[in-house]
Amino acid sequence: MEDxxxxxxxxxxxxAEQDYRARDFxxxxxxxxxxxxxxxxxxxxxxxxxxxxxxxxxxxxDRREVRGQIMRIIGSVGSLIGLVPLGNIGRAHVSAFRPMxxxxxxxxxxxxSMRGVxxxxxxxxxxxxxxxxxxxxxxxxRRQQRGIELADEIWRSTVIVPLVEIGETQRLSIxxxxxxxxxxxxxxxxxxxxxxxxxxRNTLLFDFGFNREQESPSTLEHNMLRLGVGLDExxxxxxxxxxxxxxxxxHWSKEGSFSLGTEQVDLGDKRIFAxxxxxxxxxxxxxxxxxxxxxxxxxxIGPIRRQLAIGPIDEQALAxxxxxxxxxxLVGCGHQRLERIIERTERLFDQPIHGIIGDLxxxxxxxxxxxxxINLQHRLASGTxxxxxxTPAEVASDLSLLRSRNLGIVALGGHDTSDEVIAEIExxxxxxxxxxxxxxxxxxxx
Numbered sequence: 001m002e003d004x005x006x007x008x009x010x011x012x013x014x015x016a017e018q019d020y021r022a023r024d025f026x027x028x029x030x031x032x033x034x035x036x037x038x039x040x041x042x043x044x045x046x047x048x049x050x051x052x053x054x055x056x057x058x059x060x061x062d063r064r065e066v067r068g069q070i071m072r073i074i075g076s077v078g079s080l081i082g083l084v085p086l087g088n089i090g091r092a093h094v095s096a097f098r099p100m101x102x103x104x105x106x107x108x109x110x111x112x113s114m115r116g117v118x119x120x121x122x123x124x125x126x127x128x129x130x131x132x133x134x135x136x137x138x139x140x141x142r143r144q145q146r147g148i149e150l151a152d153e154i155w156r157s158t159v160i161v162p163l164v165e166i167g168e169t170q171r172l173s174i175x176x177x178x179x180x181x182x183x184x185x186x187x188x189x190x191x192x193x194x195x196x197x198x199x200x201r202n203t204l205l206f207d208f209g210f211n212r213e214q215e216s217p218s219t220l221e222h223n224m225l226r227l228g229v230g231l232d233e234x235x236x237x238x239x240x241x242x243x244x245x246x247x248x249x250x251h252w253s254k255e256g257s258f259s260l261g262t263e264q265v266d267l268g269d270k271r272i273f274a275x276x277x278x279x280x281x282x283x284x285x286x287x288x289x290x291x292x293x294x295x296x297x298x299x300x301i302g303p304i305r306r307q308l309a310i311g312p313i314d315e316q317a318l319a320x321x322x323x324x325x326x327x328x329x330l331v332g333c334g335h336q337r338l339e340r341i342i343e344r345t346e347r348l349f350d351q352p353i354h355g356i357i358g359d360l361x362x363x364x365x366x367x368x369x370x371x372x373x374i375n376l377q378h379r380l381a382s383g384t385x386x387x388x389x390x391t392p393a394e395v396a397s398d399l400s401l402l403r404s405r406n407l408g409i410v411a412l413g414g415h416d417t418s419d420e421v422i423a424e425i426e427x428x429x430x431x432x433x434x435x436x437x438x439x440x441x442x443x444x445x446x
Contacts, residue, residue, distance in 0.1 A: 001042045005109050009038040009045055016052060025060050029091070032056065036090035037106055043079040049090060050076060057092070068092025074138070086110065144385050147307030154305050155340065160291065160347045168323040169199035169297035174330065174357060174442040177223050178209035180368060180414030183439035186226055188219045191368040192245040193332055193359065193415050196229055199320060202295045204236040206318060207332055208258050210245040218248065218261040227439055231260075236294065237267065239274040240332025241303075241315035245369075245415070275303035275316040288316055291348050297321045301329075301344050304336035309380040317341055317358075319349065324446040325408060326351040331358035333416055335381070338398045342405065355409035356402070357434075357442060362395050362421040368414070377416050395421060399428060409444065411436050 001009070012035035019028035032053050039045030050072045057065030068091070075096060078084055087100035094100070102110055178194035192210025196203070211218035217225065224230075239258055244250040248259040256278045257264070267283040273294065277287050291302035299321075303314035318330040327349050331341065338360055345353055367377025374380070383389035402410060410429050412422055413436035426433045434442060 001039075001045065002109075005038060006045075008106070008109065009035055012038065013048065013052070020052070020056060020059075023059070025056050028056050029053070033089035033091060034103065034106065037087055037102060038109060040084045040086075040088065040090070041079060043076060046076045046079045046084075047073060053090060062092075065092045072096055141385070144307060144309065147312055148384060151305040151307045151312065158290070158302075160344065162350070163291055163293055163299050163348050164350065166293060166299050166319070166321045166349060166351075167296035168321045169201070170323050170446050171198075171200060172320050172322050172328060172444040173198040174444075175227065175229070176413065176436050176438045176440065176442075177205075177227070177229065178207070178220050179359075179436050179438050181435060181437045183437040187223050187438045189438055190219045191415050192219065193240070193413065194220050195330060195358075196234075197318070197320070197330065199295070199297055202236055202298060203234050204238055204298070204318075205234045206238045206330055207240055207246040208237075208248040208260055211249045211261065212244075214249055214251065214262050216262045220248070221261045223438055231265065234270065236271045236298075237273070238294075238300070238316075238318055239272075239278070240317065241313050241335065242274070242276055242278060243313065243333065246332055273300060273316075275300075275314045291344075294318075297323075299348070301341070301348060304340055304344065306335045306337065308335065308382075309386050317345075319345060321349070321351055322354060322444050322446065325444060326354035328355045328357065328409070328444060329353065331356060331360060333381075334358070334360035338401060342401065353405055353407060355407050355411070355444065357409070357411040357436070359413045359416045360398065362390070362398075362412075362417040364390060364392055364395055364418055364421060366418060367416060381416075399425065403428065408432060409434060409442075411442055 012031045016028050016031035016035060019031060032049055036049040039049055050069050054066060054069035054073065057069055072090060085097055085099040087102040088094065088098055089100060175196040177196055178190060178192045180189050180191060182189040190210050190212065193207045194209045195206040197206055209218060209220035211220065240246055242253050244253045247253040252259045257280055258278065264281055267280060270283065272280060272283055272285045273288050274285050275288050278285055288300045288303060291300060293299050297320055299319045300316045301319050303316045305312055305314050313335050315333060315335045320328045320330065322328055327345060329341065329345060342353065361382060363375065363377035363382060367375050369376045378389050379386045409432055410425055411434035412425055414422060422435060
């Protein structure tokens with residue numbers, strides 16, 4: 001701000017403040033209008049003039065002025081990009097986008113070459129977009145914060161009753177059916193998740209892949225066929241959460257359903273468990289509202305809410321009690337956050353945690369899913385918002401937490417965990433680590 005312009009601006013503001021203290025608000029607004037004309041090309045002077053207009057409006061009880069000044073305070077960011085309607089007096093009864101004649105005694109501060117700073121109707125459009133973006137960002141940030149607060153409140157208020165009669169299985173076999181890495185070239189990989197789980201008495205399908213391009217057969221169907229897995233041997237279906245890469249695609253998740261492929265096959269003879277209310281034609285879906293037993297040695301630890309930039313999500317993990325070993329956790333994405341998964345599990349069961357298999361959402365430095373160059377898994381599905389995604393320090397803290405539990409097996413998939421993090425896990429846990437690959441069985445026995 002030039003010295004002469006600053007001196008004139010400060011003079012008008014000083015007179016406005018004197019009139020404000022004398023409660024001569026008509027004269028006060030007159031000086032504030034002139035100060036606004038002088039200072040609107042500079043952010044802090046611009047903001048200051050609107051702040052005093054807000055104060056004066058409040059003193060005279062003018063609600064329109066108060067509301068208008070709040071919006072203009074938000075919109076004062078236009079000064080930062082040169083989008084200002086020159087001559088505008090800044091009052092609520094005048095359009096914020098309207099250029100106005102500059103008073104003759106102030107014209108010396110606005111050379112003719114500057115009169116085009118506000119480029120007519122184009123400026124109106126750009127200015128409006130800028131205001132909308134700022135307002136949307138503020139609203140989105142507040143919504144995100146409220147969502148985080150609600151998720152934390154749900155976590156604190158959930159009453160946990162231990163599942164002391166979970167039972168046990170002598171053997172546990174887990175076959176990755178959909179994930180990023182594959183065991184051989186005859187199988188397909190994708191940024192989705194599906195596992196076949198076999199215990200002594202149950203065979204369970206955990207999640208249903210992504211099938212992003214809606215191919216037929218889907219990645220899940222193709223791999224099941226290649227690996228000799230038949231739908232008739234499966235008695236239970238378990239959905240970890242309702243994101244497209246676990247429900248069989250965006251179409252099905254938007255419909256509040258899921259599918260193994262492009263067509264929904266008959267699942268009427270299956271038990272189906274989901275963490276939220278969804279439907280499937282010809283089948284009954286049980287909504288898991290909290291921790292519950294599913295069979296001998298099988299349980300859901302119950303949905304745990306997390307507020308993401310893309311919205312809230314409720315995710316459940318599967319707990320399998322292997323005789324002589326302890327609890328093995330199968331996790332879909334890990335949106336719940338590792339510390340809460342472990343805390344919930346340790347409160348539910350007397351048995352120790354033997355292992356964690358699945359994905360824990362470590363898309364650093366890069367995730368697998370991108371749109372228009374945006375790293376979706378990192379920016380929109382981790383951390384506390386797009387501007388504060390998960391950091392390497394948080395990953396290191398989680399790995400330290402895993403080490404503290406002396407687990408027997410740590411097997412992470414590459415669906416939402418980067419190769420760099422998987423390599424670090426293999427370095428830390430050595431023989432206890434196992435890279436999840438489609439078609440490669442993970443066996444745990446007594």
